[in-house]
Amino acid sequence: MEPSADIQHGTTESAKPGRSKTARVLNVRLLLGTVLAAAVVVPAAYGWHWHQVRVTASAFLERAAEHEAAGEWLEAARNLHRYLQLHPSDPKAAARLAEVFDRSAADPNGKARACDLYYVAIGLAAEEDRPKLRHRVAELQLELARFDGRRLTSAERETRDLLAADPQDPQANRLLALVLDAQLQSGPTDAVLASHASWLEQLSGEAQSLKQKGDRSRGEELENAVAEMGSAGGVYQRALRLNPKDITLSLLVSRSLRDKPELFGKKQQLAADERARAADEVMDRLIAAQPENGQAYLARFHYRLQYRLEGAESDLQAALRYGDDDPAVHLAAAEHARRQANNDRNSPAYKQACQHYQRAIALAPNLEMAYREWAVMQSMAGDTDAALETALRGLKAASGIFAQVEMNLLAADLLADRGKLDVAKKHLTKAAEAMQAMPLRAGRAVPPAMASAYDLVAAKWLLRQEKPSDATALLRKVLARQTTAGAEASQAYQAAILLAGVYASYGAWDAAAGMYERAAAILPENVQTVVMAAAAWANAGALERAAARFERAAQAHQSAEVWAALAGVHLQRLARLP
Secondary structure (H helix, E strand, O other), X not given: OOOOHHHHOOEOOOOXXXXXXXXXXXXXXXXXXXXXXXXXXXXXXXXXXXXXXXXXXXHHHHHHHHHHHOOOHHHHHHHHHHHHHHOOOOHHHHHHXXXXXXXXXXXXXXXXXXXHHHHHHHHHOOXXXXXXXXXXXXXXXXXXXXXXXXXXXXXXXXXXXXXXXXXXXXXXXXXXXXXXXXXXXHOOHHHHHHHHHHHHHHHHHHHHHHHHOOOHHXXXXXXXXXXHOOOHHHHHHHHHHHXXXXXXXXXXXXXXXXXXXXHOOHHHOOOHHHHHHHHHHHHHHHHHHOOOOHHHHXXXXXXXXXXXXXXXXXXXXXXXXXXXXXXXHHHHHHHHHXXXXXXXXXXXXXXXXXXXXXXXXXXXXXXXXXXXXXXXXXXXXXXXXXXXXXXXXXHHHOOOHHHHHHHHHHHHHHHHHOOOHHHHHHHHHHHHHHHHHHHXXXXXXXXXXXXXXXXXXXXXXXXXXXXXXXXXXXXXXXHHOOOOOOHHHHHHHHHHHHHHHHHHHHOOHHHHHHHHHHHHHHOOOOHHHHHHHHHHHHHOOOHHHHHXXXXXXXXXXXXXXXXXXXXXHHHHHHHHOO
């Protein structure tokens, strides 16, 4: 019996009212064809996809290698990042990305990002590859601690973990010494040393546990390390013993021996002359270990200069002989010659300083510090045209946001001195914009010293615009930030001198004298400030105070002008007598 036409066409009559008269049936041949096609096409497509992924990934790696070879670290990092998006679990690529990005990082934000990438790499790396990555993380955390003190805790944790695993690790011992030194400089000494002692107790417990488990050699090694690190000074000396050519550690040990004997254990305590001799021997051993290292001689030059020891000049000459291609050596030589020149443009030392600055810039064209210090020297010597030219060159070379602020402020100050107030204002505006962007771009707030530098230059600009009230407000802000040392102290001195001048212009001689007194307290060795305070007291009619200040200045510096002024004050006092 032949099937009906309705069945052949896949339709049937519905027995129930309201239902469709058409029903769908499975097309088996189509289904089988689709399944067979999928079985062939899908694996082929999948294979083609992974082939494309492999080709793309390889291309990213090749580009990364090309950029690395050219020193284009940021571009290399971008290509490695794209590769890791395709192969996120590749430990070697993750470590390579961290290292390459690290080299491209030029500000705290970049270094913090590099830290994050190292932590990712550590999580993927094999156990034997992790110490190298952890070393660098600890170094970065220590660097970042200058901007964020909380980073010291992370640096300490990484370093302690490294030392617990290998007490003889030279780099970890070095990092522990530097971390401990940073903690002692920034935090309460008792709390820092108590934390260190607590950690040593933990290590002692681990040493005992190792010995009980039969690992006697490792246990004794840990015990010896604990005994040697019993004091902060012991930590420094142990680190130097394991890194005998390390310049930073040599200076740390030498200066600690001279200035901080309390950091050494009782058994290590020496008399002052013995400590000085031991400190000198540390620096001598540094030179003996590397007699042709310019940086080593430079370190001993700074050390001998700091403690007024003989031989500093010969060390500087040796540093120049062995480190002629080192910008840091030429910067130090320039600064030394600058002090000798004492702002005399005709002095041979002044010309030597200029030559060393030029050499430093030739070696490192983007070395903002060289331009800045050179321009300041030229300005103080009265060579304002050359100073401005140097400052503008430095501004073009400045790459980091801090350098841009400093060079714009220097250019603004020099331009204002020459009466070019409109151009100076433009540089002030650029400096202000960079400071406003600093938290986002640099990952930190504007340092107080930089804020004071801006306020000082802006106040000078306002004074030249004959707006003393606005300038006074800025100068008071500078004084409010005053600290006992460093850049803030120098800036507070300048602010006090400028404020005294403003008060004197109003005839408010009492207030002017008070500001000169404050300036003299900040820099007591500056006799000229004492003389200005004396003159202001004399103008205010406070002749006894004026005489006392003139006498103090005359005793500190024999000067005919000061003695004449003192005599004048005594004559005024006599004239008041009945």
